[in-house]
Amino acid sequence: MRTTSRGLIAALALSPLLAGCFASGDGGSGTDGAGSGGRLRIALAVPPVQALSPYSNDATVLSKLSVAEGLTALNKDGAAAPALAKSWKQQNDTTWTFELREATFQDGTEVTADTVVNALDHANEAETKPRVLSDVTLTAKADDADTVTLTTKTADPVLPLRLASPALAILSPKAYAKDGTVSPIGTGTGPFEITRLSGKTKATLDRYDGYWGGKAEAPGIDVSWIADGTARAGALRGGDVDIAEWIPTAQAKLLDEATRHEVPSVRTDSLVLNTASGLFTDASLRAAAREAVDGGVLVDSVFGGYADKAEGLFGPAVPWAADDRVEVTGRAKAATAAQVRKETKGRTLRLATYTNRTELPEAATVLQQQLEKAGFTVKQDVREYTQMEADLLAGKYDALVFSRVTLLDTGDAVAYLASDYTGDGVYNIAGLKDAKVDRAIRAAAEEGDTAERHQKIMRAEAEILRTDAVVPLVHEKVVQGIADDVEGVLLDPRERSLVDLDTRIQ
Secondary structure: OEEEOHHHHHHHOOOOOOOOOOOOEOOOOOOOOOOHHHOEEEEEOOOOOOOOOOOOOOHHHHHHOOOOOOOEEEOOOOOEEEOOEEEEEEEEOOEEEEEEOOOEOOOOOEOOHHHHHHHHHHHHHOOOOOHHHOOOOEEEEEEEOOEEEEEEOOOOOOHHHHOOOHHHOOOOHHHEOOOOOEOOOOOOOOOEEEEEEEOOOEEEEEEOOOOOOOOOOOOEEEEEEOOOHHHHHHHHHOOOOOEEOOOOHHHHOOOOHHHEEEEEEEEEEEEEEOOOOOHHHOHHHHHHHHHHOOOHHHHHHOOOOOEEEOOOOOOOOOOOHHHHOOOOOOOOOOOOHHHHHHHOOOOOEEEEEEOOOOHHHHHHHHHHHHHHHOOOOEEEEEEOHHHHHHHHHOOOOOEEEEEEEOOOOOOOHHHHHHHHHOOOOOOOOOOOOOHHHHHHHHHHHOOOOHHHHHHHHHHHHHHHHHOOOEEEEEEEEEEEEEOOOEEOOOOOOOOOOOOOOOOEEO
């Protein structure tokens, strides 16, 4: 038996991915005067998809705003650290025991082993399973009031990292409705409590003084979702918000230097091709699209230098990736422009992207020109992300210009690969079903040695790129806008954290 707290997981977990602060937070803008009552006003980019359900992409809002917590969290080095669990032990390859700390939910009920089991059971049974569980079967059991045993069907050497996912936040029993919906309003354990959610536009959060970790500096947060990046930047410049996330690169240089904060990011922008239906079921056409597009021209023309040309799925913010990268072999031969025109005659390439990241529609226009030069007839569909997610997952497009945080779900790359590229992955927009890819990802998932795990992840990357289901374009650098009188904002390369106990207006 091994005792596991920070030590073992630091050894098991992927070695330091990036320097930076990791905790919780996200923002929106309110209508009060600047710094009214010390409340933080935050502008967020992507409106809620499912009323802030942790089982959707909304989960990161709960961590960014320090609303909810899991059993573990990620520390600044990307290792698992205590959160609602104060310590843990690994009993064997498939069994872990977690000791809970004394904590209460925002509705006043206590955090117990039974409430933890209840929360994890609901995540397992969700109609749309959280991406972080796409490659693992997890069973939770309460041993006593303060002890939970978690068992996985197969060895999961990074389970404590997995439990840090915002999608596995532990909420009060009243959060879970009989119809399967989950509400974090007043049911989290973090230092800030959601007291009001106004559709997809605003949210009000108040400080939760019963938080086990102490009292937050800010009395509350007023969140506004502003999908237009230029409007978010304008709100910051005009003093209407204190924090504005994801400042478009075209707007970044318009901000005062003191308010502009560049963050190395694990975000990669790619062209995802639908292998399951439409034009790109033909591997030669996928290869033609891959050869046609050049992400390098986007670096300066679209991203204003706030990006690097992509070398693969993982960029320079993942320091081990370059050293372990594997040469891609076995790709299909690309169709010529004449062959593309013949094979696609009368058919249109449906190219999708979304407006929440300002650069993506611009990138899509550049890519359309490149694809048309290669013989494709292209029509764009550009909307706000929440309006198109269901269609994306249903395979209603041929290609998607997509921005993905590759280490978002667990801090471990395997979860991203499993959810996005395995045959049964819950976020497999490419519709990829490839036995070699599945085997490579499974081999990485089962590897506990850090160095070996990195190498197997990169072998899986090569297998995925072989299929041309995804064409990496650029690795982004994120610009966050922060008023110069705000302290303690978390600049997180994984984009899971923004505000915490120490974030305040001076």
